[in-house]
Amino acid sequence: MLSLRYKADTSVPVEVEGLTPSAVRNLSLAAIQHLEVFHGNRKLPLAEFFDASGDPTDARIEFEGDLAGVHWIGAHMTEGEIHVRGPAGRHVGSEMTGGTIHVYGNAGDWVGGEMHGGLIHIHGSAGHLVGSAYRGSTTGVTAGTILVDGSVGNEVGLTLRRGLLAVGGACGDFVGANMIAGTVLVFGTCGIRPAAGMRRGTVGLLGGNPPNLLVTFRKSCVCQPTFLRLIFRRLQSLGFTVPSEYWNASYGVYHGDHVTVGRGEIVIRELADVAQ
16 A cells, blocks of 8 residues: 655645555655645646655555645546545545545545546535536436435536435535436535436435425325435445435435426425424
């Protein structure tokens, strides 16, 4: 395992894009320390910011320290594991295609931006635009799984194409906006206008006090969807907690958004189940 302990004391952002398990697994520690990272708009050696130790050949990197100002951790990752022992900055796992990232703390905006495969698990809260498309892109996440144990901000799952995104806490506004397909589950409270403009896919508002839906969604039925239990089982196998009251609850199913093709769905836990 390659261990990178963050030692810098700077308010200027540090960007480590390209520092992935596959990129360093065949390098010596000396070569790794000479890799260039961005400090603001300047390129400086990695050794200016991190103490490196260990063996990178097992395709595992462990970051340690307060990395809230360190961005693009695991961006473009294709294999291996990254573990972050502390908070992380923006763009964790951006455009990754494989591998696993665990952040044992909070993370910034754009977690899993335009992700194409792999697993990201934030064992804390995250910022805005988790699992979303970048501005100007027509397609966001196309594959993979993003788990956030805590709360998240606005525009989560924007233009999601495929994949699974689960939020254990509260979520901001416009979750699942312009979704093309895929699944977003929110186990806490949710902000306004969920799934606005969605074409297909599923947004699950599983916590109490759901927001008013747009008038372009129509209620279809109340049921106990089998697919939700299958997803819950998958989430638990990945270490994500699904409270027992969700497994056998009844859910209202609403189809829309009928301003588009109208083949998406929002599932909301029925008030009788929430009150129990």
